[in-house]
Amino acid sequence: MENRRQFIKKGMMGAAGLAIGGMGLSAKSYASIMGANERINIAVVGLNGRGQSHIQAWAGMKDVRLKTLCDVHTELFSSRAKMVSDKTGESPSTEWDMRKVFDDEDIDAVSFATPNFWHALGTIWACQAGKHVYVEKPAMHNIWEGRKMIEAARKYNRRVQVGFQNRSISNVMQAIQFLHDGGIGDVFMARGLCIKPRKSFGIAKNSEPPKTLHYDMWLGPVSWRPYNEKRDLYNWHWFWDTGSGDTGNQGPHQFDIARWGLNKQEHPVTVFSTGGIYGWRPDQCAQETPDTQISLFKYNDGKVLEFETRGRASNGEGDLGVKIGNLFYGTEGHLEIDGSTWKAFREGEKKPFAGSKTAGTSNESISLTGPTAEGHFANFIAALRSGNNDDLHCDINTGFTSTVLPLMANISYRLKRELHFMGGDVKLEKFANDPEANAMLTRAYRPPYVVPDQV
Structure with missing residues (x-):
């Protein structure tokens, strides 16, 4: 049958x-x-x-x-x-x-x-x-x-x-279209912000995994190591073998908007990232990824993308007090996006001349659930x-190109130097004359959880 x-x-x-x-x-x-x-x-x-x-x-x-x-x-x-x-x-x-x-x-x-x-x-x-x-x-x-x-x-x-x-959020889509239509002139710089204070999650000794956890499957592609409760559930974000810090956690949303607003389909040609952990000592928290990180990218035409991650208490930026959002700078003014609210200002003026017509929500709300987030799920269907x-509003190629940015930044941060990326050909995706950086473009996969060369 x-x-x-x-x-x-x-x-x-x-x-x-x-x-x-x-x-x-x-x-x-x-x-x-x-x-x-x-x-x-x-x-x-x-x-x-x-x-x-x-x-x-x-x-x-x-x-x-x-x-x-x-x-x-x-x-x-x-x-x-x-x-x-x-x-x-x-x-x-x-x-x-x-x-x-x-x-x-x-x-x-x-x-x-x-x-x-x-x-x-x-x-x-x-x-x-x-x-x-x-x-x-x-x-x-x-x-x-x-x-x-x-x-x-x-x-x-x-x-x-x-x-x-x-x-899939209409106000953000409108803001990007405004930029692409020359609303603030030629956009030469985008700035992304992830100001998200977090407390230390402490340290713990290695132990046996809970009986309700299939630990081998949880690790999957990651090299084998003993179970530690401080590296499980949400805390995996803060270790290099499993996560990418807040630059690669909350950050990708704003990296994506920054690249989208700059209208860049290619990779940047240089990246430099620096920072550190300033909230606690190593004996107070097992975290490996930085809680404060500044990243600077430059494209082949000279346009700039800045990104700042702050895991400590901090002020917001711009008229909207942006903490998780974006700012764009053009030859005729600047534009701010905070969640799904945006405003555009002409050069030297304090009163916005354009902006979202309907009330927006914070980006933290957007990243969870509700009508705006569900719009993205509905678009998939x-x-x-x-x-x-x-x-699709965000096909894998689009999502990939935006995700490359925080991953490049983390490689620069870990190597403590500026890197030159061969960004002219988006499929080349290697650093120029830099075997150490190129080794970090992939990982050693643990069998049988191996990403194949030929898919």
Whole structure:
């Protein structure tokens, strides 16, 4: 007996077979398009923190079924499944091994809210299994594996959306269009800010992992090390082998807006990043990544992108008091974006001459959930139904190019010097005459969790 999906796909092909040629589609490309009224089955991989926002978004959508929840922390299953059943009346299945999720032929798309170091391999495996992907920011943990994500998406004709929600927020889209239309003249500099004070999370001795945690699968591509509770759950962000600090955590949202506003599709040619940990001593916290970091990028045409990460209490900047947002400087004025509110000022004037017409929300709200964030999820579903990558507001190539920026900055920070990137060809993606920096473009993967050369 044919299962539901086989029946639907055969029916769609039978009814539309004569029309495929006229639409300019091959049978393979046509098969990647979801029917307008067909329910899309989704699995969420990664249920802590941001994963809860994924659950809320998918469970609240019409004609979308949240079929499976997956996490290596099995203690999360009960509460997260209840979130789904409370909202939909249906109980999802649960699984700790994402590979079994990919084996499920009924699942159309996978939504990743895992730690950064799982983004690339999870996305590639999902594409190889024929699943479309929504993956959180930053798109990847290192630059080389991000390029492999693009290759997988294209090879298997899958829609892959990166979770830069600002790309689906109307006020931000209007601000960027204003910049591109010459609203403040020629934009020569963009400045991104991540002023997000955080307290020390302390230190702990290595220990046995909880019995509810599949620790080998949690580590995945990362080189083996003993379990430590201070490197689990959210704290993985602050260690180089699993995270990228706040420059690569909250920062990618504002890096993306900065690059978008500068209208740069290529990589910068130089980067210099410096800073340190100023909030505590090494015996007070195990954190490796800096809590204060300043990064400077220069493009081939001389335009500049600045980024500042401050993990200590600090003032905001500009008329809006921007703490998590962006400022742009042009030949005829400047523009500020704070969350989804923006204002533009002519040179030397204190009163804005243009700006958002509707009230905005803070970027911290945007990065969680609500109507603005759900718009980005909805855009992904719309692109699945159209079968067109161009309908995605943040295709993997866009998300990759923005994520390259904080990753470049962290390499410069760790090597303590300016680096020269061969940015003329976006697919070259190497530092000029710098084997030490180039070695940091990828990582040594731990079998069997290896990102392949050929996807």
